[in-house]
Amino acid sequence: MTESPNPNIIDTDTLTGEMHPIRRAVVSLGSNLGDRLASLQGAVDSLKDTPEVWVTDVSPVYETEPVDSPEDAEPYLNAVVLFDTTLSVHRLLDRGQAIEAAFGRERPEGQPNAPRTLDVDLIVCGDRRADDDLLTLPHPRAHERAFVLAPWADVEPDAEIPGVGAVATLLEQVGRDGVTRRDDLDLDGTS
Numbered sequence: 676m677t678e679s680p681n682p683n684i685i686d687t688d689t690l691t692g693e694m695h696p697i698r699r700a701v702v703s704l705g706s707n708l709g710d711r712l713a714s715l716q717g718a719v720d721s722l723k724d725t726p727e728v729w730v731t732d733v734s735p736v737y738e739t740e741p742v743d744s745p746e747d748a749e750p751y752l753n754a755v756v757l758f759d760t761t762l763s764v765h766r767l768l769d770r771g772q773a774i775e776a777a778f779g780r781e782r783p784e785g786q787p788n789a790p791r792t793l794d795v796d797l798i799v800c801g802d803r804r805a806d807d808d809l810l811t812l813p814h815p816r817a818h819e820r821a822f823v824l825a826p827w828a829d830v831e832p833d834a835e836i837p838g839v840g841a842v843a844t845l846l847e848q849v850g851r852d853g854v855t856r857r858d859d860l861d862l863d864g865t866s
């Protein structure tokens with residue numbers, strides 16, 4: 676756990692001049708190609724190295740059956756990362772996509788949910804909502820995905836998806852089929 680800065684700090688987006696209060700954000704990490712654990716750890720380290728991002732919690736790792744994926748898709752490793760940030764939500768999206776690219780993420784045309792070395796999805800950022808060509812917040816499918824809800828509930832049992840509901844309740848509804856906590860695997864959130 677890292678100390679968060681003064682919660683009253685208000686920072687300024689250098690690009691837009693917008694002011695952003697500090698917000699608590701959650702990203703979901705996924706990998707089902709290559710060295711899956713190394714990619715997730717790389718994403719955690721990259722988030723920790725991001726200015727205006729203060730990582731507070733890294734969830735346990737889950738091995739999960741591919742959802743809505745090609746028939747021959749391999750199992751995923753999934754985890755979530757909680758952090759405080761003064762970045763705008765679009766900057767967070769950009770940062771997530773840059774981290775995906777740095778770990779070899781490819782986007783084969785016409786193949787939704789193709790195997791990927793690394794996926795970084797922004798799940799929530801405080802109670803911020805977005806619905807534009809680039810970004811939907813809260814993430815529109817997080818509430819139905821045990822591979823997001825189970826690791827999130829482990830590190831923040833009273834978490835809420837704003838406008839949707841409590842993560843623990845959503846997880847009860849969705850169930851834990853297809854998700855297995857891998858206590859033999861560990862992400863280092865402290866380095």
Ligand SMILES: Nc1ncnc2c1ncn2[C@@H]1O[C@H](COP(=O)(O)OP(=O)(O)OP(=O)(O)O)[C@@H](O)[C@H]1O
Nearest residue numbers: 788794795796797798808809810811812813814816
């Ligand atoms: N909350 C969000 N987090 C990440 N990407 C988002 C979000 N909302 C919209 N997007 C958009 O979704 C596009 C496709 O992202 P990506 O290819 O990672 O999807 P995916 O992870 O395969 O599928 P899914 O969105 O179902 O998790 C991105 O280019 C991005 O602009």
Ligand SMILES: Nc1nc2c(c(=O)[nH]1)N=C(CO)CN2
Nearest residue numbers: 705739740741742751788822
């Ligand atoms: N188990 C699992 N299934 C998925 C995942 C994922 O991270 N884990 N990501 C997807 C698109 O983001 C589609 N399906």
